[in-house]
Amino acid sequence: MRFNDGFWLLKSGVKPYFGQQVVQILPSETLDGYNLQVSTKPVKHRGDTLGGPVLSVRVHSPTEGVIGVKIDHFRGAQAFAKPDIALFPDDPPIPSVALADGDGIWSIASGDLIAEITQEPYTITFKSPTRTLTSAGPKYQAIYDVPHKWTLRSASNGSCLATDFSSNPNPAKTPELVRYVHSELNLSPGELVYGLGEQFGAFVKNGQSVSVWNQDGGTSSEQAYKCVPFYITNRNYGVFVNHPGEVEVEVGSEKVSRVGVSVAGESLEYFIIYGTTPLDILERYTRLTGRPALLPAWTFGLWLSTSFLTSYDSHTVSGFLQGMQERDCNVRVFHLDCFWMKQYEWCSFTFDPDNFPDPEGYLSAIKEAYGVKICVWINPYISQLSPIFDEAVAGGYLIQRTDGTPWQWDLWQPGLGVVDFTNPAAREWYAGKLDALIDLGIDTFKTDFGERIPHTGIQFFDGSDPMRMHNTYSVLYNQLVFEVLERRLGRGEAVVFARSSTAGGQRFPVHWGGDCESTFEAMAESLRGALSLTASGFGFASHDIGGFEGHPPPEIYNRWVAYGLFSSHSRLHGSGSYRVPWQYGEEAAHIMAKFVDTKHRLMPYIYAQALQATAKGHPIQRAMFLEFPEDRTTHYLDRQYMLGPSLLVAPVFVPEGEVSEYYIPAGRWTSFWDPSRYVDGPIWMKEIVPISEIPVWVRPGSVLCLGPPGTGRPDYDYTIGLEVRVYEIISGQTIVAEIPSGRGDEIAGYVRAIAGYNGKTDVVASQGIHVALVENHKVWV
Structure with a gap:
């Protein structure tokens, strides 16, 4: 103010x-x-x-x-x-x-x-x-x-x-x-000041007026879905x-x-x-x-959505999953967006019988044939045309006006009401709807909306101040859904795909960036939003690969795929068009297959970073200044990031043939893709990046443990067939890489790299860890 x-x-x-x-x-x-x-x-x-x-x-x-x-x-x-x-x-x-x-x-x-x-x-x-x-x-x-x-x-x-x-x-x-x-x-x-939640404007907040007030404004305005009253400075x-x-x-x-x-x-x-x-x-x-909850390993695989307006019939869905499998773009989570329910009835929590006469059989067949988890879209709003609306009114489960009548409006669905999660009976009622879906075979929920919560002329069941509840509502909503999944599936198996949140909401991951356009500018907006969010205590971040609004040209799609698969969580989703790669040419499918397999191979490293997010609140995807505060140049960088402490990722935001520019901090960095290529920083890199590539550099002093190629999924035994890569460690130095089992927070063992004085390293694995290949990418003598 x-x-x-x-x-x-x-x-x-x-x-x-x-x-x-x-x-x-x-x-x-x-x-x-x-x-x-x-x-x-x-x-x-x-x-x-x-x-x-x-x-x-x-x-x-x-x-x-x-x-x-x-x-x-x-x-x-x-x-x-x-x-x-x-x-x-x-x-x-x-x-x-x-x-x-x-x-x-x-x-x-x-x-x-x-x-x-x-x-x-x-x-x-x-x-x-x-x-x-x-x-x-x-x-x-x-x-x-x-x-x-x-x-x-x-x-x-x-x-x-x-x-x-x-x-x-x-x-x-x-x-x-x-x-x-x-x-x-x-x-x-x-x-310099950073954070304040998922803000899509300039990454450095100096000179900005920021309202910590959740709003449904897309990624191209000063409004944000996840506003957090926390900032961090350099x-x-x-x-x-x-x-x-x-x-x-x-x-x-x-x-x-x-x-x-x-x-x-x-x-x-x-x-x-x-x-x-x-x-x-x-x-x-x-x-x-609060710290981010532990996530199951399968959530780090590729999520494929039917998109918002597209067909969900079994022929289309099976064709997509089969096509992805045939092209080695294996899907781990299949998502059904809004129209799994009948139009005008959101939310009814009931599969549209016209399109899904046997939903349990339909879901079972998909899961068995393609090995996918199933996610469905929900929100906390109940249309008055929903068959459960009268039930919600009679039970007093909706936010009420001060005269005791349900608050309603028409913006999203006809005469919708908003579930009052401060009412224990309403929470139990809502949880019961989710339980019934889990019984059908649903594994997780996309918890959309939660920002347009009324705050004038209304009352909550527990007497909460509507102004104080406006942002907090998103946390109550996601917490309820997360805890239902945790109760039903067990600790470490729950995940939501949430749009709204605020302080404390990081405890119930994952959060994605909301509705963006299909442009390079929107891709950059999504990255700025993610880096601001993870600088505000959130351990994980995702976005709509290819953009939500519009149909991306193949070039933007391919660049976004590369960025998306080097994010903590990766989802293909659009509004009126599909995001399967062959819609953008078969080359796009080859490119995606390469990056999907790379992410699967990186899972021993990525999952170890997820455990750090749970234990310490360290985000997986982090702004450069979080890792290099002593380097003043990094304090302004918002078009590149570190994936964990070891991998520098520089997405490409320029048309093919134009020069992409990014910064390498001090030290000798090695190309993740080509170990024979290295560069001594600090240096600004200027290069034309082929459409099938994304610059990824490994920090000196790193030990990367990769799983074997061709696993086809992110959740596998991380202890078998490891490829150990040692990068530029100093003679006499010992570096230990913990190897998670991939099952909860269990650490299965470790790999120890010991740098000798002869320019080589010895690699020792603990009992139970099986190393297939060791690559020494130079020791500093």
């Missing part, structure tokens, strides 16, 4: 109350920090204490390396403010607090992170052992009373209007003033705003050397998260908000 007219003046009618002076500071009862009373005017004598807001500020450490700042105005409403973002849902906090005061400075030390508080003027400075990270200077914290007209923003068409708890007893009426709590943190010269810290509703973030946009954060209401809390590396920060952030 922007309150200023320039730097010195405020917008007309805006009234600020800045935190200026600490009038009392005491250690908290739990000794995890300090409780401050901060006046919003100078206090020189007792008379100055009469009237005017006083901010209650709690500065505390919930876990090692993390310090929180909670700013409260009116505290009475907070007991009724729900939902909250669940903290420490998977891993317990690590206590680490030391308090000290002296010379007018009060300090909190949590691991290597220190917060220093001064009394007059009131400031908070956050430091590491080597430097100041950021600070909140005088007047950086405030409450604002803002005329309603200034809250209307084109980004949300005014749909995110908040209620002023203090001055609006009748929320059905538009308030004259809206109350905001606001806080700013300093941006140092050269400091200055060794991240910031998590612990607020489930709309958070408005001005990243060097209102005040160019500050990040401003505003929420409507009476309370704002944020956490500074320190780390010596960006991955350390993500590890601490995901300890706070």
